[in-house]
Amino acid sequence: MKIPSSYCGPTMEDSSPSQNHNGQLGPSSGGNNIGNKQNEEGSQRTQYSIPGILHFIQHEWARFEMERSQWEVDRAELQARIAFLQGERKGQENLKNDLVRRIKMLEYALKQERAKYHKLKYGTELQQGDVKPPMFDEHSGPEAPVDGEATFTSVSNVSWRQGRQLLRQYLQEIGYTDTIIDVRSNRVRSLLGLNNNAEGEENLNNAPLQVNGNEPSNKRACESQGRRTPAKKTPPPASSLAEAMILDTQAAVMASFDFLAQSVADMDDDDDMSDDLDEAQDDEQDDVKTAKRKGKGLMLTEGMTTDDVDREAEEVLNELNLLSETEDSGADIHSQSDPSDWSGTGMGFQPGTGHRRQLGSALADEEVLDSTLGLGELAQLTVNNEAEAAYDITATKESYRKTWNAKYTLRSHFDGVRALAFHPQEPVLITASEDHTLKLWNLQKTVPAKKSTSLDVEPLYTFRRHTGPVLCLAMSATGEECYSGGVDGAIYCWKLPCANIDPYDSFDPGVVTGSLEGHTDAVWGLSIHSQRLQLLSCSSDGTVKLWSPSSKAPLVSSYSSEQDGAPTSVDFVRDENTRMVAAFSSAHCIVYDLETGKQVVRLETGQDVDNNIVGRQINRVVAHPTLPLTITAHEDRHIRFFDNTTGKLVHAMVAHLDSVTSLAVDPNGLYLLSGSHDCSIRVWNLDNKTCVQEITAHRKKFDESIFDVAFHASRPFIASAGADALAKVFV
Amino acid sequence: MKMADGSTILRRNRPGTKAKDFSRWPDEPFEEMDSTLAVQQYIQQQIRRDPANIDLILTPPDAQDEGVWKYEHLRQFCMELNGLAVRLQGECHPETCTQMTATEQWIFLCAAHKTPKECPAIDYTRHTLDGAACLLNSNKYFPSRVSIKESSVAKLGSVCRRVYRIFSHAYFHHRTIFDEFENETYLCRRFTAFVTKYNLMSKDNLIVPILEEEGSGETDA
Numbered sequence: 001m002k003i004p005s006s007y008c009g010p011t012m013e014d015s016s017p018s019q020n021h022n023g024q025l026g027p028s029s030g031g032n033n034i035g036n037k038q039n040e041e042g043s044q045r046t047q048y049s050i051p052g053i054l055h056f057i058q059h060e061w062a063r064f065e066m067e068r069s070q071w072e073v074d075r076a077e078l079q080a081r082i083a084f085l086q087g088e089r090k091g092q093e094n095l096k097n098d099l100v101r102r103i104k105m106l107e108y109a110l111k112q113e114r115a116k117y118h119k120l121k122y123g124t125e126l127q128q129g130d131v132k133p134p135m136f137d138e139h140s141g142p143e144a145p146v147d148g149e150a151t152f153t154s155v156s157n158v159s160w161r162q163g164r165q166l167l168r169q170y171l172q173e174i175g176y177t178d179t180i181i182d183v184r185s186n187r188v189r190s191l192l193g194l195n196n197n198a199e200g201e202e203n204l205n206n207a208p209l210q211v212n213g214n215e216p217s218n219k220r221a222c223e224s225q226g227r228r229t230p231a232k233k234t235p236p237p238a239s240s241l242a243e244a245m246i247l248d249t250q251a252a253v254m255a256s257f258d259f260l261a262q263s264v265a266d267m268d269d270d271d272d273m274s275d276d277l278d279e280a281q282d283d284e285q286d287d288v289k290t291a292k293r294k295g296k297g298l299m300l301t302e303g304m305t306t307d308d309v310d311r312e313a314e315e316v317l318n319e320l321n322l323l324s325e326t327e328d329s330g331a332d333i334h335s336q337s338d339p340s341d342w343s344g345t346g347m348g349f350q351p352g353t354g355h356r357r358q359l360g361s362a363l364a365d366e367e368v369l370d371s372t373l374g375l376g377e378l379a380q381l382t383v384n385n386e387a388e389a390a391y392d393i394t395a396t397k398e399s400y401r402k403t404w405n406a407k408y409t410l411r412s413h414f415d416g417v418r419a420l421a422f423h424p425q426e427p428v429l430i431t432a433s434e435d436h437t438l439k440l441w442n443l444q445k446t447v448p449a450k451k452s453t454s455l456d457v458e459p460l461y462t463f464r465r466h467t468g469p470v471l472c473l474a475m476s477a478t479g480e481e482c483y484s485g486g487v488d489g490a491i492y493c494w495k496l497p498c499a500n501i502d503p504y505d506s507f508d509p510g511v512v513t514g515s516l517e518g519h520t521d522a523v524w525g526l527s528i529h530s531q532r533l534q535l536l537s538c539s540s541d542g543t544v545k546l547w548s549p550s551s552k553a554p555l556v557s558s559y560s561s562e563q564d565g566a567p568t569s570v571d572f573v574r575d576e577n578t579r580m581v582a583a584f585s586s587a588h589c590i591v592y593d594l595e596t597g598k599q600v601v602r603l604e605t606g607q608d609v610d611n612n613i614v615g616r617q618i619n620r621v622v623a624h625p626t627l628p629l630t631i632t633a634h635e636d637r638h639i640r641f642f643d644n645t646t647g648k649l650v651h652a653m654v655a656h657l658d659s660v661t662s663l664a665v666d667p668n669g670l671y672l673l674s675g676s677h678d679c680s681i682r683v684w685n686l687d688n689k690t691c692v693q694e695i696t697a698h699r700k701k702f703d704e705s706i707f708d709v710a711f712h713a714s715r716p717f718i719a720s721a722g723a724d725a726l727a728k729v730f731v
Numbered sequence: 732m733k734m735a736d737g738s739t740i741l742r743r744n745r746p747g748t749k750a751k752d753f754s755r756w757p758d759e760p761f762e763e764m765d766s767t768l769a770v771q772q773y774i775q776q777q778i779r780r781d782p783a784n785i786d787l788i789l790t791p792p793d794a795q796d797e798g799v800w801k802y803e804h805l806r807q808f809c810m811e812l813n814g815l816a817v818r819l820q821g822e823c824h825p826e827t828c829t830q831m832t833a834t835e836q837w838i839f840l841c842a843a844h845k846t847p848k849e850c851p852a853i854d855y856t857r858h859t860l861d862g863a864a865c866l867l868n869s870n871k872y873f874p875s876r877v878s879i880k881e882s883s884v885a886k887l888g889s890v891c892r893r894v895y896r897i898f899s900h901a902y903f904h905h906r907t908i909f910d911e912f913e914n915e916t917y918l919c920r921r922f923t924a925f926v927t928k929y930n931l932m933s934k935d936n937l938i939v940p941i942l943e944e945e946g947s948g949e950t951d952a
Contacts (some may be wrong), residue, residue, distance in 0.1 A: 060903075125854050141879070153942060194780050213734070223910075259914050356763065361823040397793060409870070411869075411870065412864045412865055412868045413864075414806050414807070414809060414810035414864065414866075414867075414868075415771075415810060435810045435813060436810070436813045436814065436817070437813055456866055456870050459861070459864075460862050461866075462857065462860070462864070463818060464813055464816055464817050464820060466817070466819075467814060467817060468750065468751065468753075471746075487750045487753050488750070489750065503861060504841075504843040504844055504854075504858045504862075505853045506825065506850070506851070507820070507825070507853050507857055509820070521749050521750050522748065522750040522753065524746045524747055524748075528944065539748050540748060540750070550946065564748040566749075567747065568745070568746035568747040569746055584747075585747040617746075617747070619745065620746070626747045637747065659743075677743070699766065699767050700766045700768070701766060701768045701771070702742035702743070702756075702759070702766070702772055703741045703742045703743050704742075704744070718889060724767075724768060725868075
């Protein structure tokens with residue numbers, strides 16, 4: 001077959017298409033040979049001539065040469081690809097490290113901010129000394145390898161651009177071209193959900209050409225891989241495309257950094273504190289950024305000098321895959337993992353809770369876990385920033401507990417749930433209902449999958465003793481006892497059964513440990529003091545009573561105010577051990593000294609109160625856990641704030657569309673939760689008195705909807721109790 | 732609500748309300764109840780007005796879905812039975828009433844357990860009420876309180892049968908408690924009338940001779 005083609009040797013040298021051409025020429029040239037070679041190889045149909053053979057050999061040699069050069073080209077290309085992939089791998093590793101640093105810096109900044117806030121607001125040092133130094137060391141400890149770092153510490157975007165330029169310069173010096181940055185940026189973009197995969201793929205395919213600076217002549221090599229044909233078109237615009245990509249990604253990255261800066265700036269703006277604080281924050285912010293940049297520079301060099309990249313790179317790739325998966329799996333996971341995680345960091349500051357959440361500690365220890373979990377959060381942060389700017393300000397400011405979502409529905413009561421109380425440590429709560437019972441719930445014991453929604457909880461124990469609706473509830477600080485008051489005028493003391501009790505265990509009469517006798521009418525409010533081990537109750541018989549439940553004669557003293565009518569709600573003043581605040585049906589609030597029984601301060605509601613007493617009645621009064629601040633929930637839709645020392649109204653706001661029935665302050669004193677007969681609960685930022693979130697939680701029965709709300713003392717749970725016989729827990 | 736002639740009635744038990752005024756507000760016509768809990772509101776309102784007027788209490792409003800009506804009544808019964816359980820807790824001890832019995836004829840096994848077992852009467856009472864509370868609040872069988880599947884309505888009968896045994900145990904073993912409770916609430920009479928009216932239990936099982944006492948003057952069955 002090939003022999004005839006030897007005559008066409010000169011045409012052969014160029015390209016493979018010409019080979020096909022030769023095949024067609026073959027038969028005509030073969031005709032000449034027949035006459036020449038007859039004598040030598042007569043028996044053969046095809047005669048060979050010496051020139052023909054020589055031609056053939058020459059041609060074959062030329063062909064082999066050509067093929068060899070083609071293979072060479074292929075090899076070069078594959079090598080280029082290997083180099084590229086290695087570069088990509090390193091780029092991804094850098095990216096990973098970068099993001100991890102960013103997360104840590106964010107975390108650190110938030111902690112700093114919280115600490116500072118606390119210190120300035122309450123003048124008390126929090127237990128964070130043990131947390132801070134190691135964190136700080138971790139970030140500033142490694143020496144910055146980059147000179148002139150100081151020039152980049154300004155907050156503006158320009159410096160970021162410069163920083164990027166510098167980094168790119170470094171990369172180029174070490175031998176990586178823009179493509180690596182491109183790859184990195186692409187990854188950032190895809191992580192931030194800004195990039196579509198197709199685009200990224202295309203870019204990856206094109207990239208090798210740029211990396212190795214291959215000439216267009218290599219196109220021949222490309223032809224052997226049919227799928228690559230579109231690549232022909234790209235080389236000319238490739239550089240500009242890359243440039244555009246860089247700009248894009250820069251913009252994207254910048255946006256996310258903008259967001260960071262903005263969030264910090266927002267903190268500044270929102271703060272009513274003195275300039276000192278602002279300055280301090282600015283400094284801190286700069287610190288953060290510097291450290292971040294240092295970290296970046298450091299890990300760039302690290303990434304380049306590491307030898308055993310292979311293993312790590314594999315790891316990184318896996319992680320990134322994992323990341324994109326978690327991203328895809330939707331907001332649910334984020335929202336679930338998020339609050340707990342954030343609160344984990346927040347809880348590190350709580351006095352008395354030495355117990356950090358698992359995620360929090362994992363964050364500190366394990367890099368790998370760190371980046372996967374942390375990045376999920378980061379992604380969400382950015383998404384939120386895009387979605388709702390208004391929310392974001394408060395969301396970032398609160399530094400944890402972004403949005404609450406209903407998770408558990410507690411259905412088992414037959415009538416409205418009047419009160420609920422969380423266990424101080426466990427995910428356990430008790431509800432008190434108008435159906436005369438109290439029920440104990442363990443949120444870890446959800447009903448198995450036989451129900452459609454797996455997050456229904458069934459009660460573990462039903463407390464039966466009251467002979468009328470149960471109206472109020474208080475849990476001791478140890479979580480071992482609780483007290484309930486009802487329309488029957490009784491206050492019962494209960495010993496909490498074990499949280500893992502069999503719901504259908506035999507009846508233990510010892511669960512009721514006693515009753516506090518004294519009130520002659522419905523008991524509407526209870527409040528417990530953790531240190532004093534005392535209980536306050538208020539009743540429509542007109543009295544507020546102080547009890548020491550454990551002593552033989554539990555009633556300590558009784559307080560009343562003839563002119564103000566029946567007390568509606570009562571609470572201990574938390575920052576002043578010997579005082580309590582009681583709200584009366586006259587819409588007045590009075591601070592009493594518990595020892596002397598004297599009225600210390602009357603909280604002034606204003607002149608117009610007397611005009612419409614019923615319309616402004618106080619449904620609930622709570623004392624701030626750390627400040628001399630009393631917060632009242634009114635029938636006239638207002639929440640009012642009073643200064644306990646002066647008795648003056650500090651702030652009043654229309655908080656709901658209908659009467660406000662219940663209040664709860666989170667253990668740190670930063671957030672307020674309110675419930676209303678407008679069917680909704682609202683979360684308020686106590687600092688600037690803005691509503692952070694509103695949740696429609698319950699249905700109406702007659703004109704009542706929500707009776708009580710509560711914060712868990714140590715876990716990220718809030719709960720609401722409704723007239724629709726349900727209680728709901730939000731995470 | 733609020734637009735009506737200036738003086739609006741808000742039916743609320745505000746903190747500080749005296750026990751005697753609890754839920755003592757003017758009746759609201761059923762047609763004006765726009766809540767999803769209207770049936771419960773209506774039933775409770777009728778009971779509050781006169782617990783002895785069983786016929787009125789058991790008369791549904793026009794065009795009321797019968798499944799929901801029966802369901803809400805049964806919820807109310809179980810809720811009020813708490814009152815009887817509380818009283819029994821003081822007198823019915825596991826040592827004295829080791830089994831759930833009424834007459835000597837039957838020993839009732841407690842269905843709250845994986846394998847039904849002979850719980851003492853007080854445990855049986857509590858477990859039955861707890862189990863009824865879980866079933867009647869079950870998101871699976873009763874996801875809505877405005878419409879109920881036919882298959883779920885069928886479950887009401889067995890709940891009725893079980894909770895009725897609490898009445899019968901109290902009647903035959905704790906007669907004082909039963910009478911006190913009954914005079915206050917008319918609950919057993921209402922329950923008997925209810926299950927008879929809606930045919931939720933067979934007559935043979937209604938062993939507490941309470942309607943006969945009133946109706947025809949007969950004493951025992």
